[in-house]
Amino acid sequence: MTGARIVPCGDDALRLVTCASDDRHLIADVLRNSGSxxxxxxxxxxxxxxFDPLDLPPPAARDLLEKMVSVGVSGQQAVQPVVTLTVNAEEASAPDLSGCAEANGCTIEEFLSRLHHSRLRVDMLGFAPGFAYVSGVDQSLRGGRLENPRQRVPAGSIGFIEGYLGIYALEGPGGWPIIGRTNAILFDKSAPDPFLLSAGTRLQIEWA
Amino acid sequence: MTVRIIEAGPQATLQGAPRGAYRHFGIPAAGPADPLSHAIANRLVGNASDRTCIEITYGPFSVEFMSAAAVAFAGAIAPVSLNDQVKPFHHTLFAEAGDVLKLGRADAGLRTYLGIAGGFQGEDFLSSQSTYLPAGFGGLEGRALKSGDMVSAHDDVSCPQHAESTPEHLRFPLTHSFALRASQGPDYESNCRTLWTEHFVVTRRASRIGIELDGDFPDLGVAENLPSAGVFPGALQLPPRGRGFLLLPDCQTTGGYPHILQVNRSDRHLLGQLRPGDSLIFLQRTPEQAAEDLANKQELLGSWLTDFQL
Structure with a gap:
């Protein structure tokens, strides 16, 4: 993998930064399968x-990571299905929508239309169970995290930060401005596959 | 073996082994906030160190035994009684059917663990019985215990024949001041040096997800929206113009706020004992020093907690 560098994250973690979009899922598979x-x-x-510093002292961990990454990865992620999410955008479900539209100098309708026409794809799951980072949002739309994160964001909420949507599968704390909410079940602990979305899933947003 | 919860206190949950290696699905580890005290409670009743215990977040807490059982408390020290007779903390206790075990409030520290021979039974989700409250999985129906709940223990382990006591040198004293060894996080900058001299105070915003700290935090020059990246318990995050937030076992798996320090694995078990109002300093270590600290502490624990890893 070219251009990646290794940054220590405290005493027992290392980070490879500036990884190309698809590469990082492939390299993660290699690292996970290594069992190290x-x-x-x-x-x-x-x-x-x-890593476990008792088994792998920090300098050895760094060497091992460098070695595994330098071998390189190849391959391609399989094409994923399209999931359509119906999203409510009335104020109770979308407390930050009017502010986001205003900050971009457009009406709420224009803002929603630009999201509807974005080529959305789940970039990764993380943060909380089933939370999906969705890439492909119209690049002209701007906006950052809330200065003061909310302690409770309802399940199904959809957040917006420039370039991305963040979909909250569960109620929880969150720092993304909320621009809508879906009723779709995104995480079901009793299902054989508990997640509706996974890395690579393509998304279509329909406004209710 | 079954116990009935009489009084659960502010929050009591079943916690056992953490849910390992699922963070890439967004699934946090959960598990005991103070894994060392959890392991001690298990050891006192003859269990493997990762059996499921009741994590009691501040008393009062009480249970009635439906059948005979061997139990023990470890963690934040509070008064213990069995049928209103005072009993020792850090000691195996033998209860009969109908007995009532009570735990009062701790003067210092926040969490006490009740271990039972065999370990409590919780719902298994992704190879762990630990309760994760935000998503409602593990433990008893994924929720905190409440008055009237019946909680059963596995009976595949024979009751210990003799009472055991935690060795004196493993009874870590808890006060209202903590010194935690830490290393630089990936977003540490030169003006973060003040973090090593400043005192911080735990605010009322404290849970199994994380602990908010009040104090003088540096003004970071970094962008407010860092690309979200993997974080683990022990991370100290600094939201823009905000207060620091220390992550605990139920914390999110990725985060976008600057990650300025990381509490080292050797001392992470203490995070579960920080309560609102406690003060805290960070002691600077390099990752190499941290590995040595960890090996030393592990050796100290290993003489009695043979199967436990910090």
Whole structure:
């Protein structure tokens, strides 16, 4: 993998940063299958591994990660199905929608239309069970995290940060401005496959 | 063996082995917030160190025994009684059917573990019985225990014949001041040096997900929206113009706020004992020093907790 560098994350984790979009899922599979790492977590532009310093002193961990990454990866992710989510955008479900539209100098309708016409794809799951980071949002739309994260965001909420949507499968704390909510069951602990979405899933948003 | 919960206190949950290696699905580890005290409670009743215990977040807590059982408390020290007779903490206790076991409030520390011979039975989800409250899985119906709940223990382990006591040198004293060894996080900057000298205070915003800290935090020059990346318990995050947030076992698997410090694995078990109002300093270590600290502490524990890893 070219251009990636390794950054320590405390005493028992290392991060590969600036990984190309598809590469990081492939390298994560290689790292996970090696059995050398306690956890392998894909981020938006990174792969973070946790190791056991009793088995693998920090310098040895770094060497091992460098070696595994330098071997390189090849392959392609399989094409994933399209999932359509129906999303409510009235104020109770979308407390930050009008603010996001205003910040972009457009009406709520224009803002929603630009999301509807975005080529959305689940980039990764993370943060919380079933939480999906969705890429492909119209690049002209701007917006950042809330200055003060909310302690409770309802399940099904859809957050927006420029370039991305974040879909909350469960109620929980969150720092993304909320621009809608879906009733779809995104996480079901009793299902054989508990997650509706997975990395690579293509998404279509329909506004209710 | 079954116990009936009489009083559960502010929050009591079943916690056993953490849910390992599922963070890439967004599934946090859960498990005991203070895994060392959890292991001690198990050891006192003859269990493997990862059997499921009741994690009691501050008393008062009480149970009635439906059948005879061997139990023990470890963690934040609080008064213990069996049928209103005072009993020792850090000690195996033998109860008969109908007996009532009570735990009062701790003066310092936040979490006490009740171990039972065989271990409590919780719902298994992804190879772990540990309760994860935000998603409602593991434990008893994925929720906190409440008055009237019946909680059973496995009976595949024979009751210990003799009472055991935690060795004095493994009874870590808890006060209202903590010093935690930590290493630089990936978003540490040169003006973060003040973190090593500043005192911080735990606010009321404290749960199994994380602990908010009040104090003087540096003004970071980094972008407010970092690309979300993997985080683990022990991370100290700093939201823009905000207070620091220390992550615990139920924390999110990825985060986008600057990750400035990481509490080292050697001392992470102490995070489960921080309560609102406690003060805290961070002691600077390099990852190499941290590995040595960990090996030393592990050796100290290993003489009595033979199967436990920090």
């Amino acid at each position: 790492w306690r956890e392998v977590v894909v981020g938006r532009e990174s792969v973070t591994v946790q």
